Amino acid sequence: METGDHLAAAILLHPGQPAQALVWDERYGWRTATSRRHPIGKDGTPEGEGIRYLSTDLQPKPADVLAALADGRRGRKGPQQRQQNDYAKRIPWRYAGGN
Template sequence: MTDLAAALSREQSLLLTTMAHKYLMESEWPVWQFTVDQVQPYLQRVADVLVGAGLAEQQDVVVQRLAGDALAAAVVLNHAGAQALVWDERYGWRTAVSRRHPIGKDTGTPPEGDGIRYLSTEQQPEAAELLAALTDGRRGSRRPDTIHPAGLAEVYAEAERLEREEGPLVWNRGDAVRQHLGASAADDYLARVTLAA
């Protein structure tokens, strides 16, 4: 991750947590999380690509809502390397060791262990990218590189954690860029944001 990307990521995180506090108090939280209708067509396309590659039988992908409002789905494979592929909006795609219960019990932490491999840092990678990662055992990781908040509860929990560790959240546009890259980079960033508006 570049310094600019890290700075912007931190700035976005601060913005989201500050927004969480503000909107929770005013009950005006914007809806941003996925809906079943938004993700089901994507998940079905991935399943169809896996069928075309001979790695799965034709199946209708069913999206489940887990505790904490996270969405998840599974595609059962007929491939000896993994029993199933699981998509979770928080962690992206991973392999699973069970065909019968591939999603498993939601504990609020990413599943880990033998046979579990996270295949992409993106929530919705292209099906071809996912297929390549699945068939290349060198790709992927034992833990998700990125965890995407699935709902308001997770954003609020992160805001509370940051406040406990760092004190009250105060955010001004450009703060993270200024902190990580300096005043001139922040001024440049703010000028570009103003021009874009």
């Protein structure tokens, strides 16, 4: 991986759910996405109508993420970037400069 790269994964949700997809991004944690076609996005920090940041925990309880998804009042509209040190402690191979 190159400097500035980051890991992200998307889970597409069934139609009728509160969001098109859930995205986990190593920089910000769990958030909603407004696009099923490109849920992770291409440039910058995803913000705007329909995007909510649900949890910054590395391993939140699934029930907590689902409860935040179902309750439109929960979550933040903007990201809260996590400290790299949090990941370096748990995933040392990712930040050791290796593959």
